[in-house]
Amino acid sequence: MANKRVMEVINSARTRQEFLHAQTFHSSQGEDHCFSQQDLYASGDVKPKPDTWVYPLIQMKPFGIQIDEMVTETLLTEAERGARVYLTTGYFNLTQAYMDLILGTRAEYQILLASPEVNGFFGAKGVAGAIPAAYVYIEHQFYNEVCCLGQQERVRLQEYFRNGWTFHAKGLWLYLAGSSLPCLTLIGSPNFGYRSVHRDLEAQVAIVTENRDLQHQLHQLGFS
Structure with a gap:
């Protein structure tokens, strides 16, 4: 069963969603077609207990919308000792808050990022051609902090390389x-960097599941 802490991260959003759904259902059916929960049980028309929840997350900080940021920070904060967090991004430019949480919590982290050769800006003309080197510099700075804190075994970085390919995968997988197997994943557009948090419009979904088949599929899509 998905950990209670994970569920509480977005429990308020789930409650609002169910309330709005109930309002929409009843208003569309009209009074003559509204059935109480007891009526549904009596008729045998009862849906099975759900084992998977999907939550939309939006980030647009200039407009005061910070749902994705709050959920991501809470997940990183609540990750307990022995838990594993797999994180991948095409542009390694984590916000200072995300880096502090990774370095300050007890879970194990495995971070996959693009090597310079598979960065989409590799070989570009002008200033854009220096972008891959800039991300490598940021990566080295972060890894130096990891080493200074003696956390090389807990926080690991890996670079993806495949000849002729570019890498722009992004996501997060949480293993309790x-x-x-993971019980939660984030799928969407954020790169976990400054622009994603402070400047851009980003959208993704959080999938929390107790379904073993789906967990296996998420594991295979992740770092397996």
Whole structure:
């Protein structure tokens, strides 16, 4: 069963969603077609208990919308000892808040990022051609902090390289302590960097699941 802490991260959003759904259902059916929960049980028309929840997350900080940022920060904060967080981004430019949380929490982190050769800006003309080197510099700075804190075994960085390919994957997978399969994943547009948090419009979904088949598929799509 998905960890209670994970569910509480977006529990308020789920409550609002269910309330709005109930309002929409009843208003569209009209009074003559509204059934109470007891009526549904009596008729046997009862849906099975859900095992997967999908939550939309939006970020547009200039307009005061910070849902994605709050959820991501809470997940990083609540990750307990023994839990594993797999994170991938095409542009390694984590915000200072995200970096502090990774370095200050107890979970294990495996971060996958693009090597310079598979960065979309590699070989570009002008200033754009220096962007891959800039991300490598930021990566080295972060890894130096990891080493200074003696956390090389807990926080690991890997670079993706495949000849002739570019890498722009992004996402997050959460494995609870003692579990070999993820119970939560974030899928969408954020790069976990400054622009994603402070400047751009970003959209993604959080999928929380207790379904073993889906967990296996998420694991295969991740770092397996």
